[in-house]
Every structure is written in C-alpha cells, then in structure tokens.
Amino acid sequence: MSTTLLHDARILTMDAAGREIERGWLLVEGDTIRALGSGEAPPRTEAERVDCAGDLVMPGFVNAHAHLAMTLFRGLAEDIDDRLYRYILPLERRFVTAEVVRAGTALAAAESIRGGVTTLADMYYFETQVGRVLAHAGLRGVVGQTIADFAAPDHADMEAGWRRVADLVAEFEEHPLVTPSLAPHAPYSTGLATLERVVRWSADHPALPVQMHLAESDLEVRWARENHDATPVRAIAPTGVLRANLLGAHVIHVDERDVALLAENGVRAATNPRSNGKAGRGIAPVERLRAAGIPVGIGTDGPMSGNTLDLFAQLAPVSMFAKLLAGSRRPLPARDVVRMATVEGARALGLEARIGSLEPGKQADLLRVDLSAARLQPIYDTHAALVFAATPADIRATMVAGRWLMRDRVVETVDEAKAVADARQIALAFGAEMRRIDEGTAP
Amino acid sequence: MSTTLLHDARILTMDAAGREIERGWLLVEGDTIRALGSGEAPPRTEAERVDCAGDLVMPGFVNAHAHLAMTLFRGLAEDIDDRLYRYILPLERRFVTAEVVRAGTALAAAESIRGGVTTLADMYYFETQVGRVLAHAGLRGVVGQTIADFAAPDHADMEAGWRRVADLVAEFEEHPLVTPSLAPHAPYSTGLATLERVVRWSADHPALPVQMHLAESDLEVRWARENHDATPVRAIAPTGVLRANLLGAHVIHVDERDVALLAENGVRAATNPRSNGKAGRGIAPVERLRAAGIPVGIGTDGPMSGNTLDLFAQLAPVSMFAKLLAGSRRPLPARDVVRMATVEGARALGLEARIGSLEPGKQADLLRVDLSAARLQPIYDTHAALVFAATPADIRATMVAGRWLMRDRVVETVDEAKAVADARQIALAFGAEMRRIDEGTAP
Numbered sequence: 001m002s003t004t005l006l007h008d009a010r011i012l013t014m015d016a017a018g019r020e021i022e023r024g025w026l027l028v029e030g031d032t033i034r035a036l037g038s039g040e041a042p043p044r045t046e047a048e049r050v051d052c053a054g055d056l057v058m059p060g061f062v063n064a065h066a067h068l069a070m071t072l073f074r075g076l077a078e079d080i081d082d083r084l085y086r087y088i089l090p091l092e093r094r095f096v097t098a099e100v101v102r103a104g105t106a107l108a109a110a111e112s113i114r115g116g117v118t119t120l121a122d123m124y125y126f127e128t129q130v131g132r133v134l135a136h137a138g139l140r141g142v143v144g145q146t147i148a149d150f151a152a153p154d155h156a157d158m159e160a161g162w163r164r165v166a167d168l169v170a171e172f173e174e175h176p177l178v179t180p181s182l183a184p185h186a187p188y189s190t191g192l193a194t195l196e197r198v199v200r201w202s203a204d205h206p207a208l209p210v211q212m213h214l215a216e217s218d219l220e221v222r223w224a225r226e227n228h229d230a231t232p233v234r235a236i237a238p239t240g241v242l243r244a245n246l247l248g249a250h251v252i253h254v255d256e257r258d259v260a261l262l263a264e265n266g267v268r269a270a271t272n273p274r275s276n277g278k279a280g281r282g283i284a285p286v287e288r289l290r291a292a293g294i295p296v297g298i299g300t301d302g303p304m305s306g307n308t309l310d311l312f313a314q315l316a317p318v319s320m321f322a323k324l325l326a327g328s329r330r331p332l333p334a335r336d337v338v339r340m341a342t343v344e345g346a347r348a349l350g351l352e353a354r355i356g357s358l359e360p361g362k363q364a365d366l367l368r369v370d371l372s373a374a375r376l377q378p379i380y381d382t383h384a385a386l387v388f389a390a391t392p393a394d395i396r397a398t399m400v401a402g403r404w405l406m407r408d409r410v411v412e413t414v415d416e417a418k419a420v421a422d423a424r425q426i427a428l429a430f431g432a433e434m435r436r437i438d439e440g441t442a443p
Numbered sequence: 444m445s446t447t448l449l450h451d452a453r454i455l456t457m458d459a460a461g462r463e464i465e466r467g468w469l470l471v472e473g474d475t476i477r478a479l480g481s482g483e484a485p486p487r488t489e490a491e492r493v494d495c496a497g498d499l500v501m502p503g504f505v506n507a508h509a510h511l512a513m514t515l516f517r518g519l520a521e522d523i524d525d526r527l528y529r530y531i532l533p534l535e536r537r538f539v540t541a542e543v544v545r546a547g548t549a550l551a552a553a554e555s556i557r558g559g560v561t562t563l564a565d566m567y568y569f570e571t572q573v574g575r576v577l578a579h580a581g582l583r584g585v586v587g588q589t590i591a592d593f594a595a596p597d598h599a600d601m602e603a604g605w606r607r608v609a610d611l612v613a614e615f616e617e618h619p620l621v622t623p624s625l626a627p628h629a630p631y632s633t634g635l636a637t638l639e640r641v642v643r644w645s646a647d648h649p650a651l652p653v654q655m656h657l658a659e660s661d662l663e664v665r666w667a668r669e670n671h672d673a674t675p676v677r678a679i680a681p682t683g684v685l686r687a688n689l690l691g692a693h694v695i696h697v698d699e700r701d702v703a704l705l706a707e708n709g710v711r712a713a714t715n716p717r718s719n720g721k722a723g724r725g726i727a728p729v730e731r732l733r734a735a736g737i738p739v740g741i742g743t744d745g746p747m748s749g750n751t752l753d754l755f756a757q758l759a760p761v762s763m764f765a766k767l768l769a770g771s772r773r774p775l776p777a778r779d780v781v782r783m784a785t786v787e788g789a790r791a792l793g794l795e796a797r798i799g800s801l802e803p804g805k806q807a808d809l810l811r812v813d814l815s816a817a818r819l820q821p822i823y824d825t826h827a828a829l830v831f832a833a834t835p836a837d838i839r840a841t842m843v844a845g846r847w848l849m850r851d852r853v854v855e856t857v858d859e860a861k862a863v864a865d866a867r868q869i870a871l872a873f874g875a876e877m878r879r880i881d882e883g884t885a886p
Contacts (some may be wrong), residue, residue, distance in 0.1 A: 071820070072821065074819075074820070074821065074823075074832070075821075075822065075823045075824050075827035075828055075831065075832070076823045076824075077823075078776065078777055078824060078826075078827040078831070079772055079773060079776035079777060080772070080773075081771060081772050081773055083772075107817060107820060110817045111817045111818045114817065114818065115818070274759065274763065274831075277759075277760075277763030277764070277766060277767055278759075278762065278763055278766060278772065278831070279766065279772050280766035280767055280769055280770045280771045280772050280773075280774075281770075282767065282770070283767065307759075307827070307831035307832045308818050308831070308832050309818070310818065313759070316717065316720075316721075316750075316756070316760075317720075317759075317760070317763070319721065320717065320720030320721055320760070321720070323720060323721060323722070323723035324720055324723055324725070324726065326723055327723045327724075327725070328524060328723045329522055329523070329524050329526075329721065329722050329723050330522060330523075330524055330723075331723075333521065333522035334521055334522060372863070374550060374553045374554045374557065374859055374862065374863055375554045375557065375558070375751050375752070375753070375835065376517075377514070377517070377550060377863050377866045377867060377870075378515065378517065378518075378866050378867050378869070378870030379518065379870075380517075380518045380519045380520075380870065380873075380874065381518050381519075381521060383521075384518035384521040384750070385518055388518065388521070388717075388721070388750035388751070389517070389518070389750045389751050391834045391835065391836060392818065392834065392836075393834060393835075393836030416817055419817065420815070420817055420820050423820045423821050424820060424821050426821070427820075427821030427822075427823065430823075431823065
C-alpha cells in the first residue's frame with residue numbers, strides 16, 4: 001500500500017467546523033486520508049514525502065451535473081436560439097456512437113483533472129463507456145445512463161434504454177470509483193409512466209442515485225401546466241420520484257410549495273449558473289433551496305451549454321446570481337460557495353460519507369493549489385481568492401483515492417494530446433454536417 | 444526603429460468588416476502596424492521574425508474602468524455589506540500614500556499584462572504615480588485624477604484636488620502612452636457646482652477625457668431624487684457635463700429618457716458586470732445602451748470590487764447578464780462581446796483612431812494567444828472560445844506600441860516578485876488595522 005505524506009501545506013479541510021490549518025501535514029495511506037495536523041509533520045520514513053512549500057491543499061471539486069462527452073459540441077452554434085433542434089439533436093443522432101462518447105469523455109477527463117474536479121456526475125448516452133474512461137483516468141464518477149421518450153443515439157425505444165441501464169449497473173455496481181446511476185432525461189421528455197418505473201427501479205437499487213433535469217426551462221413549465229395543471233415539481237410528485245436518491249439538475253422554476261416538497265422528500269439539487277445564464281433561462285433560487293435544507297451542488301452542465309468543466313468558472317456566478325437576486329452583497333459568501341463546490345456537492349451526490357472534506361477515514365481526493373500568482377495577491381481570505389480570482393492554471397496537482405492524476409501540471413492518466421487530436425477530428429465531421437444542414441443537403 | 448514580423452498566425456483583426464485570417468502575418472515597424480495579410484509572409488530580412496505556430500494574434504484588451512492600486516484591497520472583507528465605510532475608506536485615509544499607490548499599481552500592471560490588457564482607464568488618487576508606473580511598464584493608460592467632496596487620501600479640499608489634476612496634465616499631456624484625465628468621483632460625491640467647473644475644465648482641455656461613476660447605486664438614485672427630483676443622469680444634465688468626452692462607469696440605473704440623453708450627447712459607457720453582480724447592484728442595460736449608439740467598453744472595476752483585472756473574467760458575465768435580462772440566448776453574441784472588449788472599448792475611451800483593431804497605421808497593441816489547451820477544444824468559433832472558455836493562462840505574449848511586455852508568459856517590464864512582496868507587506872498593515880477597527884482601538 002502506497003503512503004504519501006504532504007507537508008508544509010496550508011490546509012482547507014472543509015470539515016463541519018470549517019477548520020483551516022496555516023501550516024500542516026496530511027498523511028495518505030492507500031486510497032484513504034489517515035491523519036492530518038498542524039505544524040511539523042510526524043516522521044514517516046516509509047512515506048513518499050511531498051513538500052507543498054506553502055501551497056494550499058483542499059478537497060477536490062465535485063462537478064454535480066455534466067454531460068462530459070459534449071466537449072465535442074463546445075462553442076458550436078453559440079447564441080443561436082434553436083441550436084438544439086437545428087444542429088445538436090441531428091448531430092447527436094447521426095454521429096454519437098460509443099467511440100465518439102469515449103473520445104469526448106477522454107477530453108473531458110483531461111480538462112476536469114486540470115480544473116481540479118475529482119468527482120463528476122454525468123448524464124449521457126453509452127454511459128458504460130463514460131464509466132470506463134473515468135475509471136481509466138482515475139476519476140470518481142456518478143454515471144447516469146439517459147433514458148428518454150425521444151429517439152436517442154443509443155436506444156431506439158425505451159426498452160432498449162432500460163437494457164443499457166441494466167448493463168451499466170452490472171458492470172459498475174461494485175466499482176470503487178464509478179457509481180452507476182439512472183438518468184431519466186426530464187419530466188417532459190420521459191413522461192409520468194416512465195417515472196413510475198424509475199421509482200420501481202429505485203426500490204430494487206436503493207443505493208443508486210437518479211439524476212434528472214428538473215424545473216429547467218419555460219418549455220417544461222408549459223408542459224406541466226398544460227398537461228398536469230401544475231408546476232414541474234408538483235406534476236411529477238404523484239409518481240413518487242421525489243425521493244432521497246434524486247438529484248435534480250437546474251431547479252430554476254420552483255415556487256415555495258415546490259421547495260418545501262423537494263426538502264420534505266430529501267431531494268438534492270445541482271445548480272449550473274453559467275449554462276442557465278448563457279441560455280437566458282433565469283437564476284435558480286439557490287439561497288431558498290439551501291435555507292430549506294436542500295443540499296445544492298454546483299455543476300458545469302455539458303460544454304455545449306456551459307463551455308467548460310472546471311468549477312472555478314461557476315463559483316463567481318453562483319455567488320453573483322444569489323447577490324443579484326437579493327440586491328445585496330451578503331448572500332452566499334465565498335465560504336459557502338466553496339462548501340457547495342466540495343462537501344455540499346458530495347452530499348448532493350450521496351457521497352458525503354466518503355468524499356468532500358479532508359478528514360481521517362475519508363477518501364484521499366484532494367488538490368494542491370499554487371496561490372502565488374500575482375492576480376491572487378494579497379490574500380486576506382483563501383475562500384475569496386478561490387471563488388473570485390483563481391483559475392484552473394493555479395492547480396498544481398490533483399489526487400483521487402490516493403493516486404496522483406496530475407503532478408506539476410502534467411496530466412498523468414489521460415493521453416491529452418490524443419484526446420485533443422481525436423476531438424478535432426470529430427469536430428471536422430460535425431462542422432461539415434452543419435454546413436450540409438445550412439445548405440439543406442443533410443440526409 | 445525595431446521591426447517585427449509575426450507569421451503563421453491566426454489573426455482576428457476586429458476591423459469594421461470583422462476580418463479573420465486563418466493563416467497570416469503582421470508587420471510591426473516601431474510602435475505601428477505597417478501591414479498584415481494572409482498566407483506566406485513577405486521576406487523582410489531586417490525584421491525580427493516570430494513564428495506564431497498557429498497561435499491567435501488579436502488586439503489587446505481595453506479595460507475601460509479600473510482602480511488599479513486597489514489590488515491591495517483584493518478580497519478584503521468580502522460579503523460584508525458595510526465594508527466600504529467600515530474598512531475601506533478608513534484604510535484609504537490612513538494608509539494610501541504615493542508610495543502605496545505605486546506598489547498597488549505595479550502589481551496591477553503585472554496582472555494586466557498577464558491578462559492581455561494593453562490599455563486601462565484608471566480612476567484613483569496620486570494619479571501621476573499611476574501614470575509613471577504604467578509608462579514604465581509600457582502599458583497604455585487613461586489616468587484619471589479623482590476629485591471628490593469627501594476627504595480624499597491625496598487632497599484635503601477641492602482646491603488641492605484641482606492642483607493634482609493640473610500637475611497630472613502638465614506631466615502627461617504629450618505622453619505617447621499615458622493620457623491624463625479628470626475623474627469627478629460620482630454625482631452625489633462631487634455635487635453640481637463642481638461638475639460645472641469640470642465642464643469649464645473640459646473647454647480648456649478638449650482632447651482629454653472625463654471619467655465618472657454614473658447611475659451606479661441605489662444611494663445615488665436616492666440622492667438624485669431627493670435633491671433634484673430626477674434620475675442621476677437628468678440631475679447632472681443641466682451642468683453640461685454630459686458631453687462626448689465623458690466616460691460613465693456602471694450606468695445601471697437609467698431609464699429610456701436617460702439613455703436617449705446620453706446618446707444625444709455622445710457620452711460613452713463602461714460596464715463592470717462582476718463588480719455589479721458581486722455587490723448585488725443590478726444588471727446594466729448594455730443592449731439598450733448599444734442599440735442607442737452608445738459605445739460600451741468593459742471594465743473590471745477595482746480589485747476590491749471585481750477582484751481581478753483581466754477581461755476574460757468579465758466576458759462571460761457581460762454576455763450572460765444581457766441574455767438573462769432578455770430571457771433569450773440571442774443578445775450579445777460572443778462576437779459582439781469581443782468587440783466591446785477591444786475596438787468598442789477603444790471608442791469608449793476616445794482612442795479608436797489609434798488602437799482597438801489590427802489595421803495598418805494603428806498602434807501595435809496586440810496579444811499572442813495559445814489556443815491549444817484541452818479546455819478550449821474543439822474550436823468551432825474563436826470568439827466563443829475567447830468569451831466562454833479562455834483564461835489569462837492562455838496568453839503567451841503581450842505587446843504595446845511595438846514593445847513586448849510579456850513573452851513566453853514571462854513579464855518583462857514589471858518586477859513581478861517585488862510587486863507581490865510589496866503588496867503582501869502592505870496587506871499586513873491593512874490586516875492589523877482591520878483588527879484594530881474590529882476591536883475599537885483604531886485611531
């Protein structure tokens with residue numbers, strides 16, 4: 001079992017007491033944090049000693065909502081209102097194969113490791129491929145196989161979708177890093193009968209999370225009103241799908257009764273401010289959700305919508321949006337935003353017993369962050385520096401389950417050059433198809 | 444005269460036609476762009492040849508509103524509603540000297556060069572010091588000496604403030620990089636009599652810009668209503684200060700008549716989305732301002748408010764805020780945001796004849812941007828990559844007036860290590876004073 005002793009580090013534990021250590025050490029044995037403390041490190045001659053030279057050591061970020069393989073759609077047809085129906089869905093149907101999902105996810109894995117994300121919640125197609133790529137990269141993932149009533153790239157009908165779910169569970173149920181998950185696409189695109197089946201599936205798989213887009217768009221609000229004379233949350237409540245294994249992504253269009261209903265049933269949430277902002281969808285009421293006791297993690301959404309997969313790009317928007325809603329500087333202080341990005345994100349994914357903070361017995365998922373850049377100086381408050389000024393370039397090293405995925409800013413577990421080259425190759429095909437769509441010559 | 448030939452570059456000219464060159468070259472003679480074109484570079488044996496190897500070459504960013512020396516207050520007392528009156532103003536009065544302004548501005552210059560900002564509009568105290576630091580760093584600046592009715596760190600009364608303005612003009616009137624400017628703090632903090640004197644000053648200095656915070660806060664709206672039964676814009680209109688040399692910063696609280704009045708009088712604007720968002724102040728109606736023909740540049744505000752001095756951190760918020768206001772993905776497409784950050788920012792500062800785009804005859808203020816990072820791939824649209832995914836770490840080199848300020852990510856014109864060390868030293872004094880304020884033992 002490998003043993004690593006990090007010393008001379010500034011440590012942000014993100015434990016319940018919010019303990020910060022000015023100069024301390026942290027001992028990793030195998031995949032687990034064994035001990036940590038302040039001052040001089042204990043002599044452990046058998047451990048690999050890493051002098052952190054004053055760098056910050058903190059828990060890895062939890063990306064609570066993503067569509068990793070959509071790196072391949074990053075920046076495609078930005079600012080065009082009907083991009084989803086005009087380009088994205090046709091491209092997905094024609095081009096998204098197991099191979100393409102592997103390529104897009106590999107690029108996403110490299111970007112995530114550079115961005116300090118150690119755990120990701122994903123929803124997409126060919127999800128066993130996503131699980132395999134993440135496992136190979138050494139990342140921790142909650143990988144959600146999408147099921148939807150519309151024709152999806154990996155299932156022609158709903159039964160085929162359920163078979164994909166069963167395969168995913170069979171492959172990853174006992175995996176140390178990858179947790180299989182079921183991802184009904186959204187209320188309007190799956191329908192209530194399918195959600196009832198989701199509830200039966202959950203009864204058979206009580207430990208596995210369900211992920212769903214929830215209360216995200218005007219389209220969905222209209223669907224709920226016209227078909228069920230209700231809000232999206234109350235439209236689906238009768239199916240029983242609102243339970244403690246549900247992670248709702250976005251959760252923008254909710255009223256007081258919806259919030260109470262979600263809280264009573266232990267539902268968790270993932271907010272995606274850049275994606276929501278860029279689409280002009282609105283601002284999620286994060287303060288109200290948290291005040292009701294709902295754990296709210298921070299997600300990037302897919303790079304088609306949110307462009308990047310690092311949480312730094314999301315942290316300031318999370319804070320700004322809450323302050324704009326309230327008309328005050330007070331809501332969501334930097335300290336709370338860092339909590340949401342780490343330990344609260346872990347709660348949103350149901351993984352709080354294993355990750356999210358640096359405490360003995362927890363998994364060694366951590367970052368070494370170089371705080372020396374001019375743009376971070378001076379540092380009166382580490383949380384404020386992380387939320388409002390740091391970028392992925394400040395991360396020096398990323399560890400998951402005791403394994404270094406990046407050291408000295410070199411990614412060690414993903415062939416980054418190949419991932420970039422593969423993505424560019426696929427993008428050429430996408431670009432050519434877009435031109436055919438514009439010319440009306442697409443098949 | 445030095446001659447530099449950049450070749451094998453992807454070039455974003457930001458000229459009126461929006462010309463982009465897939466693979467091209469650009470010739471700099473002295474401080475000026477002499478020629479540019481596509482394909483193979485012309486043989487110029489006397490020129491230093493720089494192989495850009497596919498990197499992007501684009502105009503430098505224009506930071507249209509900043510308080511550079513406030514790097515020293517970065518992250519101080521974040522999220523505290525009365526931070527300005529409780530900490531910042533007392534700290535400024537007690538500690539802000541010419542020496543401290545030089546130190547804070549040097550740190551800001553290093554950060555700006557790394558962030559690709561080649562021109563800055565500054566408003567602060569001891570502004571001749573700011574001009575000297577920028578000139579030494581090789582940055583282009585519009586440096587605005589603040590005058591205000593409240594006791595300021597560098598003038599005990601208004602007459603002393605006007606003497607500072609005269610000294611600034613005398614020192615920099617003929618400077619190739621630094622343009623002196625007058626900066627009445629804000630309508631509520633200078634008053635109408637002073638603004639009338641600003642108008643007389645402008646008549647004597649027709650080429651020099653005036654900068655002022657305008658329609659920024661609820662406090663200011665209340666002041667205008669209670670004292671002048673008007674909006675802030677209409678309250679100050681009778682003084683004649685609304686003229687083509689005025690750059691208004693923030694411009695949030697304006698109605699249709701205000702926008703028309705600003706447009707008719709040729710006033711320019713600087714929007715500061717992160718600062719406004721973080722303070723919960725509201726969203727500036729950037730689309731309406733631009734639709735009325737008002738040039739809107741993008742500012743960072745001071746690092747006390749906006750935390751960083753690179754425009755990348757502002758670009759996505761500019762776009763998101765406009766989309767959120769409109770409830771649509773369409774407003775402020777990425778291409779327009781890059782325009783605002785470059786050529787439109789130059790117009791906002793009255794410098795459009797000299798900078799803002801890469802065209803023969805214009806000043807050679809440009810960036811070399813490395814677009815190879817995994818998080819930028821694939822690139823369907825350079826503008827989208829710049830607005831939604833790029834960070835300062837992607838900038839490889841920065842040139843102003845034909846002089847490299849940074850090459851291969853090494854800042855050459857500012858002693859960065861000294862700037863960081865000086866800032867940390869000053870921050871120790873600020874921190875000690877804050878503790879005295881909290882204990883009630885401050886003098």
